[in-house]
Amino acid sequence: MVEDITERKHTEETLRRAERLASIGTLAAGIAHEINNPLGAITLSVDAVRLSADHDNREEIVAMAMKNIQVSALRCGRIVKSMLQFARDEATRKADADFAAIASRAHHMARSFARERDVRLELDVAENLPLVRINPTEMTQVCVNLLFNAVEASSPGGVVLMRLRATGEVLRMNVVDQGRGIPAEEIDHVFDPFYTTKGEQGGTGLGLSITYGIVQQHGGTIDVESKPGRGTTISISLPIAGDAAND
Numbered sequence: 001m002v003e004d005i006t007e008r009k010h011t012e013e014t015l016r017r018a019e020r021l022a023s024i025g026t027l028a029a030g031i032a033h034e035i036n037n038p039l040g041a042i043t044l045s046v047d048a049v050r051l052s053a054d055h056d057n058r059e060e061i062v063a064m065a066m067k068n069i070q071v072s073a074l075r076c077g078r079i080v081k082s083m084l085q086f087a088r089d090e091a092t093r094k095a096d097a098d099f100a101a102i103a104s105r106a107h108h109m110a111r112s113f114a115r116e117r118d119v120r121l122e123l124d125v126a127e128n129l130p131l132v133r134i135n136p137t138e139m140t141q142v143c144v145n146l147l148f149n150a151v152e153a154s155s156p157g158g159v160v161l162m163r164l165r166a167t168g169e170v171l172r173m174n175v176v177d178q179g180r181g182i183p184a185e186e187i188d189h190v191f192d193p194f195y196t197t198k199g200e201q202g203g204t205g206l207g208l209s210i211t212y213g214i215v216q217q218h219g220g221t222i223d224v225e226s227k228p229g230r231g232t233t234i235s236i237s238l239p240i241a242g243d244a245a246n247d
């Protein structure tokens with residue numbers, strides 16, 4: 001079989017970009033909050049100047065407004081600059097890390113989503129797991145993507161288990177659900193960009209393709225096992241730090 005490698009590389013690069021944007025997205029709420037105060041101050045200052053036409057102390061009001069606008073604009077500028085710096089660092093940085101902490105953070109992020117759907121999240125972490133060389137933001141996103149998919153596939157009362165084990169030279173993470181499962185004719189498509197069965201109310205179909213890209217970037221592998229009507233297990237294997245000489 002002949003494969004168009006250029007095309008695949010292009011798709012992977014597109015996905016990497018999408019992933020970077022997605023990690024910036026998780027910061028967006030915080031940044032919006034930070035920027036809102038100075039923006040509010042700018043709006044108020046402009047209003048003050050506009051309403052000052054007939055005031056005796058107009059000059060004073062204008063000077064004060066100018067000062068406020070300048071300070072606020074500088075503040076916005078600093079926030080944007082640090083955000084860009086963060087995005088650049090975050091996109092490339094890998095470090096030896098404790099995957100258990102990342103799994104636990106992802107659990108935290110998925111908790112209310114699961115609770116709303118009456119799905120229980122469980123975390124089963126072996127003791128003394130070795131470190132893995134990863135980008136923490138990207139791996140958190142991998143875990144969150146898998147947890148959200150598992151919860152979305154589950155019925156109320158269902159359980160989603162995330163299990164972490166070290167076997168030989170790899171760290172293995174399983175995300176196990178008892179949900180609807182994936183029919184045989186769909187299973188080959190789940191990693192395709194924009195493939196989704198979630199229709200109208202959500203689902204870009206990018207979650208698993210981004211996940212696939214991140215796992216590849218880390219020298220790992222990802223597998224799906226599913227029994228329609230019984231549930232799905234997604235397994236990720238990552239090289240243990242020290243063995244990851246290939247990056």
Ligand SMILES: Nc1ncnc2c1ncn2[C@@H]1O[C@H](COP(=O)(O)OP(=O)(O)OP(=O)(O)O)[C@@H](O)[C@H]1O
Nearest residue numbers: 149150153181190196197203204205206207208232
């Ligand atoms: N645990 C699972 N159980 C059953 N089906 C799944 C599971 N995980 C993924 N799928 C199937 O794979 C498809 C693609 O998943 P993917 O995460 O890429 O996109 P999505 O979840 O539809 O959209 P998004 O992740 O953008 O919200 C899903 O629409 C669903 O049909």
Ligand SMILES: [Mg+2]
Nearest residue numbers: 145149207208
């Ligand atoms: Mg998804």
